[in-house]
Amino acid sequence: MYLLCKLLYISVFAVLSAAPPYLPLYYHDALGFSSDQIGFVLAIAPFIQTAACPLWTFVVDKRPKLHGAVMGTTALVGGIAVMGIMMIGHAIASSTYQLSNGTLVLVTSTFALTYAFFTLPSVSLVDSAVMKILGPNKILYGQQRLWGSVSCGLTILLVGQLISMTSNLDVMFYVSGVSTLVFVILSFLVHFDTNEGEEDKLQQERLLSNHYNNQPNTLSSTTSTGEKKHRYGKYQSLATDEETAAYSSHLYKASTTHSIATSVREEADEALESVGGVDLGLAISRIPSVDQSMAHILEDDVPSLSIFGSVRVITFLITTLMLGISLSMIVYFLFLFQGRDLHMPASWIGWNGPTGGITELLTFCFAKQLTERFGVTKLVLAAHFATAIRCIGYTLLVPDQFSTNIFAMMLQTLHGIGFGLFWATAVSEIDSFFPPEQRSVAQGILGALHAGLGTGLGALIGGYVYEYYGAISLFRLSAFLCVVSSAIFCIGRLPRYNVN
Known part of the structure; x- marks a missing residue:
C-alpha cells in the first residue's frame, strides 16, 4: 500500500546518506583541506537549506502539476554538483589542474552550495508529495517516513563497507549517483489530481457566503462604478471584488489551517494512545524534517512577543541552540576523527549509521512512556548527560586498537539516546509555550535553532x-556546552518561572 511513497523515502534518504557523511573524509584525504576549511564548507548546507526549502515548496504549491518534475530536476542538478566535487579530486590526483588552496576551497564551496540549494530540500518536497498522495489517510505518514530512516542507516553502512573493500572514497559518489537517478525516475512518476484546487475555491465561496448570511441586517448593493457595498446593521463598508476575494481567502485560511493541523495532531495522539505509544511510524512522524523549519515560520502568523519575554521559554530556546551546536560538532567531525585520529577502517565507520539509528528509533518509540514516567525535565537532562558522556568517552579512546572500534560503536548508541530523548520531549514542550494556532511556527522555531543555526555554528x-x-x-x-546548556535549562525550570 502506497508503494510509491515508501520508494520515494528510500531513494531520497539514500541520496542524502551516501556522500554527505563521508565528505569530511574526502575533503581531508583527497582535497587536502584543513579542519577549519572543512567546517566552513560543511556550514554552507544548513544555512542555504533554510532558504531553499521555503522557495521550492512554494513553487510546487503554486504549480502542483510540476511537483514531481521539480523534485526530479532539482535532485538531478544537485547530483551533478556532488559529482563535480569528485571531479575536483580526480583533477588534483592527476595533476591536470594546479589550483591554489583558496581557489580549491572556493570551487568546492560552489558545488556544495549548489548541492544544498537543489538537493537538500528534497525531503520537504517528498513530505509534501506524500501528504498529497495520502490525502485523507495522512495518519499513515509516519509509516511511510519510517522507510527513510531505515534507508539512511543501511546506506551509510553500505558505503562504509564498499570503501573498505575497494579502498576508494569515490564509491560514495557512485552510490549517490545511482540513488539520485532512481529518485529522479520515481519523482517523475508523481502526479496529483489538480481538481482539489477547484474544491478549495468552492469551499472559500461557501465560507464567505455563510459569513455574510450570518451578519445581522446585511444589505448589498452595487454602485455606479461597479463596487459592491455591504451594510451590516448601522455600519457599512465599501469593497471591490478584489478586496472581497482577498477577504474570502483570509477567512478560508483562518478557518482551515488550525482545524487541519489540530485534527491530524489529535488523530496521531489518539492512535498513539490506542497502542500504548509504541507505534514507531507515528513516533517518527511527529518529528519535523530539518529543511521544513523555515517553511513553518514563513507560513504561520508571527508569534506574540510576550511569549519570548518568559524566562522559561528563553532558557529552553537557548538550550535548544546550544545542544544543536554540541551535537553538530560531534556529527560533522566524527567520521574524520575515527578515520584520521583513531585509524578505524571504513567498514567499522559505516556501522555508525545503523548503530545510532537503532537506538534513536527505539528512543522515539518509547518517548511517550518515558515522558509520562519521568517528566520533561529529567529526560532533557538525561539527553545532555548522555551527550556529555559520549564526548568524554571519545577523548579516552586509544588509536589502532580493536577494542577502540568496539567502544566507539558503544558510544555511538548514546547519539540515539541523547538526540532522541531531547527531540521527542522538545517537540511537545515547545507546543506548550505557544497557543494552538501557532504550533507549526513553534516547531519551525525549534527546528531552525537546533538543526539550522545550531548545525551551521557547530x-x-x-x-x-x-x-x-x-x-x-x-x-x-x-x-x-552540554553542561552549560543543562544549567541554563535548569534555571528556566525553577518554580518562579513556571508559565503554566
Missing part, C-alpha cells in the same frame, strides 16, 4: 577547534 566552531586545538579539545568543548 560546523564552523568545530572545524576551527579541530584544526587549531585538536579532536580532544573539540569533544571537551562539546561536553562543556
